[in-house]
Amino acid sequence: MKLDLLYVRPGGSGWGPVTELVQLTARLFDARIIEVDDVGEVSPLRKAASFLPRLARPTGRHLLVIASNPAVVAYMTHPRLWFPGYETTAVWIIDSFWTDRTPSIMRGRPHIDHLFITDPGLEGEWHAQTNLPVDVLAWGADTSKFALSWEPRPTDLLRLGRQPDAWDDDEVTRTGAARHGLRFEGRPSMSHDPLVNQQNVREALLRSKMVLAFSNLVSPASYTHPTREYLTGRWMDALGAGCLVAGAAPAAARETLWNGSTLEISPVRRSEAWPVLVQAADSWNALDAVTRQLQARDRLDWRLRLLDACVMMGWPPPTLLTEQLDQTAI
Template sequence: MSSLDIIVAVPSGAGWVPVHAMAELLARYTGGTVHTVDVGASLSKETKLLARLPRLKGGSNRCLVIASDPGQLYAISQRSFAFRRYGAVYGWVIDSFWDDRIPAVAKSSTYDRIFVADVDDVQPWTAAGVKNPGVLPWGADVWSKFSDRLATLGSKSTDLLRVGRQPAAYEDDEATAALAAELGLSFEGRPPFGANDRESAQHLQDSLNRAKFLLAFSTSVSPAPYTHPTKEYITGRWTDALASGVTVVGKVPNTTTVREILWDGATIDIDHADARAGLAQVADAVSRWTPAQGEQQIRQALQHLDWRHRFVQLCEAMGEVPASLQADCEAMRAQYVQR
């Protein structure tokens, strides 16, 4: 594959570790070079001024900007990249639901193609002047440790794990743990923070390896100051949980792409306002849980959520799918759920 610069315009923080890891995985397949940039610099006056300059295109080198939100598409115009010549430039926006933040550079000739994370975001981006946006949803790296994920299923000991923001009824871990104990459930609250983002992410993965069910609710019933006020969307806590054989209980985001990529049984809706009622629903699900259910989730995640499926779509748009990526996707197919 021709030379590829992968600009990762994504902040630090444990929640973004999966995206940083995804970029490194993509680089291994494409032979690309990862450049992690300062997200603050993307929004500086200098960068926005540089973005107005005509961009000379040509040659075989290509660039992909992985942007945490629309504004980070300006990363291509940071001083380090503003004067580099590329034959084609692509953007992949993770939190594309922030369509009120679509920058001028996204509507210019700088980008050959921009990908958003949900089909429901295509129309707002098109209406804003972005030509032919594609869709690359959230995912997970299921295949890299596929055998290890299957090996944890027999030793799962936590009935219910809490990760991330919750509705008021579930926000207090001590109260939730007490209710869970009354119902005979083992409950694990927020995973601990580590000394750095990678360590925090590992603590989360260790907790997922122990868990049978994960508590997570969509923004529609679990809003926060930092979430979108009206839009629903999936994040890594859903995809990483399913990749670890963990069924998600709570309320699944209601979007077109979420309905497309998740399968029957991936999630279970429970009462968001009454924790006792909700946990009773969880207890019923736990009573029927078997390692085979966890295996089903992992194999379905491999088929529907693995980042490699997104990479194939991306590389097809770029004009060339690496042979190593094709080979791994072929090997993955042999491990899908047998119908």
């Protein structure tokens, strides 16, 4: 099987986990990566091209589109879609909660065979919009990049990503942590290179016991959905490193995560949260951390999602994928 992998590179600095997913998929499937930059709305010509018919499908070549949000799926209207074309085409939308951003190529057109989304519970809504088979491939992580760590962790609490107002000032949080005998570490250093960002995040996570992460409904931003809450890559990476995720978990955590992976604390009253965090830090042990890492390997690894995609698309799983899944399970 020959696979083309279309990745529309989004702007911003938070897409390192998806960049790693794209590179992992390319390695496992020996796929050709076609990368384009998301520069906003596609041209009128691209929009019009979505109304062209799907021509005869050559056998043996397939297309997987990994899209940061639904709107960028419009970028798949490229001459390769018709010449030589693809036997099957699948689209995997990461921020699939944006159901109001569906381009015309996804609305009843013949160019897509299967739609994958990351958000459980939205399958029916997406099917109603697209008339496509819809399944969930939830957020994940490349857990193989996190070595099992039995070492002591010097950082009690790590800030990762956006935070509600009460937790957004790292110096205020650092001072509060010190007053309660905890060592706090602010956000990892940032780079324009998403892969460097991911390496910085991994190093910070592997020296941390707990990670601060809150649902978007209690830590909103201009780029988050105002009413739908969802998991993101920071939960996956934190658990891949064996950290306990402290904050307010979104409802989706009930389906994707497990008991003992998160710790609920107040997003607005730090005075109520500190005793909970102190108790968790005092009771931390390496066995629990490694157990979380093993659970993440068993539940969250991207390879599991890719195997599910193969099954649903009728693609033969590549040997390297099955070998690495066997290694992960050991």
